[in-house]
Amino acid sequence: MRHTSWEGGIGVADHKRGAADEAGLALCVRGLTVPADPEHPAARPRLDRIDLKLNPGEWLNVVGVNGSGKSTLARVLAGLPETGATGFMARGFAGPDPAAYVMQNPDAQLFGETLREEIRFVLEWSGRSAESFAGRTEAALSLSGLRALADRPWASLSGGQRQLAAAAAAAAGGGPLIVFDEATSMLDDASGRALRELADRLYLGGAAVVWATQRLEELEPDRRVVALRDGRLVFDGDGRTFLYGESPGTEPPPCVRCGLRLPYLAELAIEMHRLGAWAPPLPMSEEEWKQKRRKAGLDGD
DSSP, rough: EEEEEEEETTEESSSSSSTTTTTTTTTEEEEEEEEOTTTTTTTTTTTEEEEEEOOTOOEEEOSTTTTTSSHHHHHTTOOOOOOTTTEEEEEEOOOOSEEEESSGGGGGGSSSSHHHHHHHHHHHHOOOOGGHHHHHHHHHHHHHTGGGGTTTTTGGOHHHHHHHHHHHHHTTTTOOEEEESSSSTTOOHHHHHHHHHHHHHHTTOOOEEEEEOOGGOOOOOTTHHHHHHHTTTEEEEEEHHHHHOOSSTTTTHHHTTTTOOOOOOHHHHHHHTTTSSSSSOOOOHHEEEEEEETTOOOOOO
């Protein structure tokens, strides 16, 4: 396990501090504070005294409005440096090296001329043996569904295809953690679903996934959500509670208190609950909505 304390933004290995940490192999941050941009020193911190634990193989949604600190937290969890950060981190299962990280704009992280070259670059950078390159390359191409486009230049691929390529290449090293930082924000619905399916396959294969987003429709009922507002952690629970609250319709749910807008379908579900038509749990997933419609006799089947 790696324990790191930040000093002016420089991570320093500290093998004594927290050696008996009860979190075991978890990735932990305690008291994490990241100051404001140096050009605006009087502004509030980007992150303010964050305590958080991420377990191996866990899916963690990080949500909040623009400027809430979610991307800063995503970068920290990925092991990327943040100038001036203070606090304590135990990298645990994630290991000492930066994790696979997928940005909003794929063009900002693609260095090869083609997907095949990009995968090879990642494998070389991550120190994988040359003997493993062929197998890992084929696995990454299969994961992305882009094998037929593996040797085509980026300009011939759509934005969604480039984002899938960036994610597949980032995951090619086979690390235990991958971080998606608002990776669907520039994609249409179809491309966003394809990227989400890729992330799900990595998760089902055992990787921990950090998914930073402000798209509430991407949340799932039972997966963990942490929400940030003004750099502070204000919610840590499951997706359904974040969307609807503990007692739907009686008070603004956590997502609204975080400054996010309740999706139309969630508003509809709450109204149906107020009218006595639907009892909790209120629907989130497509399958849950289908079940509610069938019970209400609204399906045309």
